[in-house]
Amino acid sequence: MGSGSDYSSFIQHAGIPSLNLAFGGEDNGGEYHSIYDSYNLYEKFKDPGFQYGVTLAETAGHAILRMSCADGLAFDFTHLYNTIDSYSNDLMMLLKTNRESTELENQIILSGGYSAGEDPTKGYVAPLIKPEVPYLDFSPLQNALHELKNRVDSLNVVFSKQNKNQ
Numbered sequence: 001m002g003s004g005s006d007y008s009s010f011i012q013h014a015g016i017p018s019l020n021l022a023f024g025g026e027d028n029g030g031e032y033h034s035i036y037d038s039y040n041l042y043e044k045f046k047d048p049g050f051q052y053g054v055t056l057a058e059t060a061g062h063a064i065l066r067m068s069c070a071d072g073l074a075f076d077f078t079h080l081y082n083t084i085d086s087y088s089n090d091l092m093m094l095l096k097t098n099r100e101s102t103e104l105e106n107q108i109i110l111s112g113g114y115s116a117g118e119d120p121t122k123g124y125v126a127p128l129i130k131p132e133v134p135y136l137d138f139s140p141l142q143n144a145l146h147e148l149k150n151r152v153d154s155l156n157v158v159f160s161k162q163n164k165n166q
Helices: 008-013 039-046 048-069 078-111 139-165
Strands: none
Touching: 039 048, 078 139
8 A cells, every 4th residue: 555545545644554455466457447447347357257356355354353353453553653754854854955945046146146147138037035934843743753653662562562472
């Protein structure tokens, strides 16, 4: 499951663990949804006799029944933390880079660097000063990420102890 899939809203926006079961390996697939999707296409080419569909439904059903009867679900939220942390670092770096490039651009404009090349006959006019890129307070986000990391680490300790006892 990746970004752009039917699961994005659950995984990447709400952090809800999701499961995608499928069979693969016999062909590339090659299409996701198309104008050619039809019962006839599925019956003739995708799953003649509906064997894969039935087997996949049974496999998913057994997995869900096993999870529903489990005392606890040992989900690993480490990947969720790492993904959110990476996104937040990317956001902070993007803001910093934009601020620095805007400051440099404005220095060039103020020093007259672009005015030297102005040519009204060719339609080139020096750019105007850009508004400053604001400083944003990311501490609430960073504090929440720190708390998420602590809870993920605590869960991983509990799960590893449970696995040792079984």
